[in-house]
Amino acid sequence: MAKNRVAPIKGMTLPQLELMAAVLGARLGRHLLDELGMERAVYWSDSQIVIHWICSEKQQNKFIKNRRTEINDLTGSKDWRYVPTLSNPADLQTRGLSAKEFQDNTLWFQGPD
Template sequence: MKLHTFSDASTKGYGQCIYLRSVNAANKVHVTLISSKARVTPVKSITIPRLELQAAHGAVTLTQKVINELHLLNAQTYYYTDSEVVLGYITNTEARFHTFVANRVERICDHSKSEQWFHVPTDINPADHALRGLNPCRLQSSNWFTGPEFLWNEPIKLPRQPKHQISSTDKEIKAISLSTHHMQAYASIDERITRFSHLDQAV
């Protein structure tokens, strides 16, 4: 059995949904929604990349809870987001981030590996429904209960994956400042002494 967790965020809210995927002896695939969660965005203004990262962090937290409660310790786990920025944060090995991003990336990496994270287009990301809501008719015809179509393929054919790179102008990257100190060399002790009016200044 495998767990596939999707996350998404917008200015209205952020959420996650988890699907349990199994394949029987006849090679028949079954996918079902087993857990989901949604929250409204904080009153305090927060950027979309940060909300997307918060949603990804929630995806890992919710998945770990499901694994523990359902005793699925041997289940393989996969995570999906439509944010290439978040994937850039998670797969980053060089840049250093400000506290908000750094803390959440660290927690995500504590419970998952970068190889477990994938990009999924927004239009097939079922977590998007948790943010915008659906009336009963649209809910029934959506992929909320079944997950995206690619989960039903055997083997799974993932959407084409872009390269996850962080923009050099990303405001979450912490600037590294270096200070230099110039040391002047003197040819002899006599030359050094002549530059000071008091002997204790030359020492």
């Protein structure tokens, strides 16, 4: 499942936007786990900075701390993994693929190698 959102007008750094995407993913994951009666999921991000923020105990600014707390409350830091950007099927939406390119895209339909 993938979702695109419009960035807020208030200026945010790219890592902060990626962290917000992780919050959205954690909320969606918690909802799906509850609805499907599952106990655990694995979450993937192509942002090494976000993975570090989620897994780190280091003191961060309030923005990062609050989102990290929510993510960890919903998922747990051990459930997050890194996926290289070029192997991330969720990023296909941002690459401007034509319908034909999407239809023939093995990354989307079969996953990364």
